[in-house]
Amino acid sequence: MKVDFSAVGLKVGLECHQQLATKEKLFCACKPDLFKGEPEITFLRRLRPTQSELGQTDPAAYFEFLKGVKILYEADSKTSCLVEMDEEPPHELNREALETALLVSLMTSAEPVDEVHVMRKVVIDGSNTTGFQRTCVVGMNGSIVVDGKTVPIQHISLEEDAARKTGADGLTVRYRIDRLCVPLIEVTTGPVIYSPEEARKVAYAIGRILRATRRVKRGIGTIRQDLNVSISDGALIEIKGVQELDLISQIVEFEVQRQLSLLSIRDELKKRGLSEDEIRDDSADVTSDLAKTGCRVIQKAIGQGKKVFAVKLPKFSGLLGKELIPNLRLGTEMADRARFWGRVGGIIHSDEIASYGLAEDELCLIKRILKVEQQDAFVLVADTEENAFDALRAVTERAREALKGVPEETRGSNPDGTTRYMRPRPGAARMYPETDVPPITISKDYVSRLRSQLPEPLEKTVERLIKKYGLNEKLARQLQDSEYVAVFDELVERTKVSPTFIAATLTETFKALKRDGVEVDKVTDDQLIGVFELLGLEKTSKEAIPEIITWLTKNESSSPSEAIKALGLSIISEQELSNVVDEIIRNNEDAVRTKGEGALGFLMGVVMKKYRGKVKPDQVNAVLKERLSKLKKKSLH
Amino acid sequence: MNESLSGYKGRVLDVLVKSKVQVGDLIRINKGDITYEGILIPRSELGDDKHIVIKIRSGYNIGVEVTEETKVTKIGVEKAPAFTPPALPAQKPGLPKVSIISTGGTIASRVDYRTGAVRPAISASDLYSIVPELSDVAAIDTQILFSVFSEDLTPKHWSKLAVTVAEHISQGVDGVVVTHGTDTMGYTAAALSFALRNLPVPVVLVGAQRSEDRPSSDAASNLIGAVSAAAKAPFAEVVVAMHETISDESIVLHRGTKVRKLHTSRRDAFKTVNAQPIAKVLDGQIVKLTDDYLKRDKEKSLILQPKFEEKVALIKFYPGMDSKIIDWHVEAGYKGIIIEGTGLGHVRQAIFHSIKKAIEKGVLVAMASQCIWGRVNMNVYTTGRDLVAMGVVPLQDMLAETALVKIMWILGQTQDKEKAKDLLATNLAYEISSRTVDTN
Numbered sequence A: 001m002k003v004d005f006s007a008v009g010l011k012v013g014l015e016c017h018q019q020l021a022t023k024e025k026l027f028c029a030c031k032p033d034l035f036k037g038e039p040e041i042t043f044l045r046r047l048r049p050t051q052s053e054l055g056q057t058d059p060a061a062y063f064e065f066l067k068g069v070k071i072l073y074e075a076d077s078k079t080s081c082l083v084e085m086d087e088e089p090p091h092e093l094n095r096e097a098l099e100t101a102l103l104v105s106l107m108t109s110a111e112p113v114d115e116v117h118v119m120r121k122v123v124i125d126g127s128n129t130t131g132f133q134r135t136c137v138v139g140m141n142g143s144i145v146v147d148g149k150t151v152p153i154q155h156i157s158l159e160e161d162a163a164r165k166t167g168a169d170g171l172t173v174r175y176r177i178d179r180l181c182v183p184l185i186e187v188t189t190g191p192v193i194y195s196p197e198e199a200r201k202v203a204y205a206i207g208r209i210l211r212a213t214r215r216v217k218r219g220i221g222t223i224r225q226d227l228n229v230s231i232s233d234g235a236l237i238e239i240k241g242v243q244e245l246d247l248i249s250q251i252v253e254f255e256v257q258r259q260l261s262l263l264s265i266r267d268e269l270k271k272r273g274l275s276e277d278e279i280r281d282d283s284a285d286v287t288s289d290l291a292k293t294g295c296r297v298i299q300k301a302i303g304q305g306k307k308v309f310a311v312k313l314p315k316f317s318g319l320l321g322k323e324l325i326p327n328l329r330l331g332t333e334m335a336d337r338a339r340f341w342g343r344v345g346g347i348i349h350s351d352e353i354a355s356y357g358l359a360e361d362e363l364c365l366i367k368r369i370l371k372v373e374q375q376d377a378f379v380l381v382a383d384t385e386e387n388a389f390d391a392l393r394a395v396t397e398r399a400r401e402a403l404k405g406v407p408e409e410t411r412g413s414n415p416d417g418t419t420r421y422m423r424p425r426p427g428a429a430r431m432y433p434e435t436d437v438p439p440i441t442i443s444k445d446y447v448s449r450l451r452s453q454l455p456e457p458l459e460k461t462v463e464r465l466i467k468k469y470g471l472n473e474k475l476a477r478q479l480q481d482s483e484y485v486a487v488f489d490e491l492v493e494r495t496k497v498s499p500t501f502i503a504a505t506l507t508e509t510f511k512a513l514k515r516d517g518v519e520v521d522k523v524t525d526d527q528l529i530g531v532f533e534l535l536g537l538e539k540t541s542k543e544a545i546p547e548i549i550t551w552l553t554k555n556e557s558s559s560p561s562e563a564i565k566a567l568g569l570s571i572i573s574e575q576e577l578s579n580v581v582d583e584i585i586r587n588n589e590d591a592v593r594t595k596g597e598g599a600l601g602f603l604m605g606v607v608m609k610k611y612r613g614k615v616k617p618d619q620v621n622a623v624l625k626e627r628l629s630k631l632k633k634k635s636l637h
Numbered sequence B: 001m002n003e004s005l006s007g008y009k010g011r012v013l014d015v016l017v018k019s020k021v022q023v024g025d026l027i028r029i030n031k032g033d034i035t036y037e038g039i040l041i042p043r044s045e046l047g048d049d050k051h052i053v054i055k056i057r058s059g060y061n062i063g064v065e066v067t068e069e070t071k072v073t074k075i076g077v078e079k080a081p082a083f084t085p086p087a088l089p090a091q092k093p094g095l096p097k098v099s100i101i102s103t104g105g106t107i108a109s110r111v112d113y114r115t116g117a118v119r120p121a122i123s124a125s126d127l128y129s130i131v132p133e134l135s136d137v138a139a140i141d142t143q144i145l146f147s148v149f150s151e152d153l154t155p156k157h158w159s160k161l162a163v164t165v166a167e168h169i170s171q172g173v174d175g176v177v178v179t180h181g182t183d184t185m186g187y188t189a190a191a192l193s194f195a196l197r198n199l200p201v202p203v204v205l206v207g208a209q210r211s212e213d214r215p216s217s218d219a220a221s222n223l224i225g226a227v228s229a230a231a232k233a234p235f236a237e238v239v240v241a242m243h244e245t246i247s248d249e250s251i252v253l254h255r256g257t258k259v260r261k262l263h264t265s266r267r268d269a270f271k272t273v274n275a276q277p278i279a280k281v282l283d284g285q286i287v288k289l290t291d292d293y294l295k296r297d298k299e300k301s302l303i304l305q306p307k308f309e310e311k312v313a314l315i316k317f318y319p320g321m322d323s324k325i326i327d328w329h330v331e332a333g334y335k336g337i338i339i340e341g342t343g344l345g346h347v348r349q350a351i352f353h354s355i356k357k358a359i360e361k362g363v364l365v366a367m368a369s370q371c372i373w374g375r376v377n378m379n380v381y382t383t384g385r386d387l388v389a390m391g392v393v394p395l396q397d398m399l400a401e402t403a404l405v406k407i408m409w410i411l412g413q414t415q416d417k418e419k420a421k422d423l424l425a426t427n428l429a430y431e432i433s434s435r436t437v438d439t440n
């Protein structure tokens, strides 16, 4: 489907979140690290939606509270203290993080605020132990230029990262609080991006500015984009947690397509003459009618004492199974809602019922009970009565929304660029002051001092990389866009390795390794320096680098010398090399005899095949040449 | 103090007054070529007199410095929120009656997201609407007695509180809940334990370690636990109801004379020292942790003795302590001194003469231990034996804070020194136990 994005009125705004590489977390002295394995500490909490003066509560949050949702938090004592556990008030705002946010403000021509006020943004899905996220605006009204167009930057904010969800079990949701309170910088653009490609470019441009500070974390999960996407006749959809910048244009494209598909479903429903009050919540208990069913899913549920309920969706026949975007149907959207509101595993709808193994007479019976006619659809749910009831209510609610068009919601991004329902969009941000953290005055002196030491803008970086290090332009650009531009200078300065080789390793080699599933991000700056230092000292060879890097990703706290040892990739001594060469010549006497010096290439291949990474090709070449010429002389005598 | 410009002072206040704006107004601030728009927010009392705080459209607050060139104009009024309480849950018939008396620690509140103000909710209907679970537990009546921080409460407040609790009990309620700031809740619990004897129904003090405006607050669950205990606990004693652990699971009921705040900030800051808690509330049920308690019995007639002598001091001994500290108290007319001694109940010999002089002048001097855990024993070392010989009363396993409250209460009831000394050493409200079992 080719879409004219300006014709459909596409508008995209970005919120880029980037973790900062500070020594401590935003409001406590814990290291901003994650832990693996079993948690040392667990505790159970409930979050009670607070009422505002207006008497409003967030409906999704209130619903979860009423259902008795509990949160099991997991922690370990290295990465969390009482602050993250909400057992101690926050300490003062981390000044290192604040300075980075101010730098970013200045680099995006935003005006730093005179006094920073930390706010509490109410979030009660459990991702924050407090029930709110601490956040503050540091700079306002900035702009960046992308492809000649000025993109306004509304805010530069500093906020704490949330806990990460590690699972759910019935009404208990599990969160790990190691990531909680890790400093995040948020850059918010105005909703003035008009094409998917432009969205991607703006995200890259912001990423470059953030990396230019040399103070941000790198690796999976350290940068996350929220996209606010709308089209004229559709709705504003908030898509959360995009980690791969290259996915952005695909996600936006899919979202436009999804909204257009939903609009065409709306038009079809209107054409069929559906009115909202025709969609009734009344569901029927069909457990006994399916008691002997051959459908495995239902059989199993009934066996567990669960019940089967069915609801009619009038005039929806054929529309539930219609693909909105690849792998996403209206039926999928209903199933997502049913899972969220009804805690069920899924739903069965009439457009796909053929694959479920229900007998013809069972279908007839259900249709008769629900009074389903030609154009109608129906949905089945097998679960406890309460869950099934909530699930089918969510399904009929979604059906009514289909008649109106696109419902406003918060969606999560999938790795293939599609999205899934997360929750209804919360109302206006509910923020109130964090009185436990005193406001911070940003003095004019401090700002002008920072202004005088702004990091080099990345457009200048390319120029410098070419001039200073002799990189070609392509490599310089790749490096500039990589997460390693910050460490590159140090690598060159501290080691004697050629800048071009270092740059190529950090870009092309790493890209290739990533494609092969190596988690290159895990290698720390210190490890990288170590690797290139060893190379500079000729303790290892260029050919060995990919293997060393791969080994380090699997042995996180080890040193590069340990890697070399473990892999047997140390450069062998000259004496050893000469022994090796002698042995190889002996083993290939025939070839040497017949080809003489012409055997060099062949022998070189044999040595390299056997000792790749442990020997330097030039050296092998030299030794071989020397031996062959000696042999030649010998045979001449 | 200008209410409509709450917290602003100095030059900023002048600018705001001249600009005819007040908190809640939508204002524009011009500073050279920079313009800010937002709602004027109250300023914290601790803030300086150089910044105006506004809430910008995205909901964030920022502080804008006022300089010579700053111009403030009103561009509109954000409507003050009119609270429409959600429908109250249906009150179940035949539930026990519980009175909730508030002393200042707010236990429920609403946030005005417009200005950030947090308003306490204290009427019964407010409580029901914020903590709807309460309507399943008890029929509630509420009274605001004081609105003070718990560190500002004095023995006079304890007296008034004891009288008020007695009034509610005389009206036939099934239990009384007292909401209280946590800092001095242990002292008040001890005071009520002595002032309200022969209780027919339980009296439950409750507080919160996390402010009630946040979704993670322990206030609501502590309150539900406290009201449950007041409504249906089998005992009739003064207790403190707080989180048992850092999880939102059980609310533990500590005896008023044995409880101490042992952590500055954790939810489970309160612990029973040198004994077991009486019970806990788990999933709405009371789980007894001991069978040794005074039984609930509405036929019992309450003995109210609400007087406290304030001229009593709690003095913590430390290495090198100057004997003049004791002398000063004696000269200032103090009638009782609790010394928090080291270890089993010791102080340096250099202050012996001052202690002796105090006792000779008729001051009641008693010894508790700064170890918090364990029992005073003044027979083991000479120092202890010498102090006892002087007339210092060893207080066994009594908490020093409870001892202070007890001596205040005793001297409020009697002037007879010998009788007071006897009472001090006698167990009246579980403050002394004759045996300590290993509870770890």
Ligand SMILES: [Zn+2]
Residues within 6 Å of the ligand: A025, A028, A029, A030, A079, A080, A081, A082, A083, A084
């Ligand atoms: Zn921490």
